[in-house]
Amino acid sequence: MTAPAIHIEGALHRAQSLLIDRFAITFAAGGWSALLGASGVGKTSLFRLIAGLPSAALLDGQIAASDGAPIGPRVAMMAQDDQLLPWADALDNIMISARLRGDLLQPDHAAALLSDVGLAGFERRKPAQMSAGQRQRVALARLLYEDRTIVLLDEPFSALDVMTRVATQDLAARLLAGRTVVLITHDPAEAIRLADVAWIATRAGILPCPLPAARPPRPPEAVSTLSSQAALFQRLRLISETGAA
Numbered sequence: 001m002t003a004p005a006i007h008i009e010g011a012l013h014r015a016q017s018l019l020i021d022r023f024a025i026t027f028a029a030g031g032w033s034a035l036l037g038a039s040g041v042g043k044t045s046l047f048r049l050i051a052g053l054p055s056a057a058l059l060d061g062q063i064a065a066s067d068g069a070p071i072g073p074r075v076a077m078m079a080q081d082d083q084l085l086p087w088a089d090a091l092d093n094i095m096i097s098a099r100l101r102g103d104l105l106q107p108d109h110a111a112a113l114l115s116d117v118g119l120a121g122f123e124r125r126k127p128a129q130m131s132a133g134q135r136q137r138v139a140l141a142r143l144l145y146e147d148r149t150i151v152l153l154d155e156p157f158s159a160l161d162v163m164t165r166v167a168t169q170d171l172a173a174r175l176l177a178g179r180t181v182v183l184i185t186h187d188p189a190e191a192i193r194l195a196d197v198a199w200i201a202t203r204a205g206i207l208p209c210p211l212p213a214a215r216p217p218r219p220p221e222a223v224s225t226l227s228s229q230a231a232l233f234q235r236l237r238l239i240s241e242t243g244a245a
């Protein structure tokens with residue numbers, strides 16, 4: 001699997017208004033990029049443009065993969081809401097896109113992925129019979145079943161309690177290794193823990209964000225993680241108060 005870098009440049013608009021002024025960013029090939037920024041700045045809209053889906057926003061510019069091949073068919077997405085079908089069990093939820101496409105189903109593979117995310121024996125459970133953390137792990141197994149090289153994660157861990165969040169982050173970091181992963185998050189701790197490169201979206205543009213030298217996933221309690229987190233927190237506060245970097 002060769003996962004490309006993704007370059008984006010331009011300005012993001014919605015209707016007549018400017019969301020994000022002119023920027024040029026790169027999401028790392030085969031690594032984790034974090035995209036931070038206040039609610040409403042346009043992060044989800046930008047994701048939908050990357051995936052080639054209908055979006056509330058328009059990019060005056062371009063999105064390209066480093067290998068020049070189309071991006072949309074290589075993308076799998078995961079959102080804050082697990083988006084599992086309530087009437088379908090875990091196994092059927094994992095295979096739902098394949099079923100809709102009319103692909104030959106691989107229930108043994110789906111069960112193996114369910115086991116990889118720590119949910120062996122949960123094959124026949126419905127979403128209502130699982131915790132929020134377990135449902136997000138089913139969503140992660142569904143993402144892995146799709147087996148795409150580009151993975152867009154839109155605040156997937158933000159509804160989880162802190163210990164479940166750290167465990168799910170570690171699991172995702174391990175199971176998605178080698179893919180080009182972009183993680184939208186408003187949590188500085190999450191960006192500092194997981195990212196190889198990080199960007200902060202503001203109305204004035206998208207700014208690079210320094211990260212600790214240690215390789216991710218970084219231990220949440222390490223001093224270097226915590227001091228980077230504090231610096232990023234201060235910077236985000238400055239941006240939200242003044243709009244400046």
Ligand SMILES: Nc1ncnc2c1ncn2[C@@H]1O[C@H](COP(=O)(O)OP(=O)(O)O)[C@@H](O)[C@H]1O
Pocket residue numbers: 014019037038039040041042043044045046056
């Ligand atoms: N379906 C929609 N219809 C109209 N406006 C929308 C829609 N989705 C998002 N917006 C608006 O577009 C802007 C960017 O939204 P979004 O990309 O969801 O931001 P973020 O993900 O950074 O919170 C916001 O001002 C939001 O209110």
Ligand SMILES: [Mg+2]
Pocket residue numbers: 043044045154
């Ligand atoms: Mg959003």
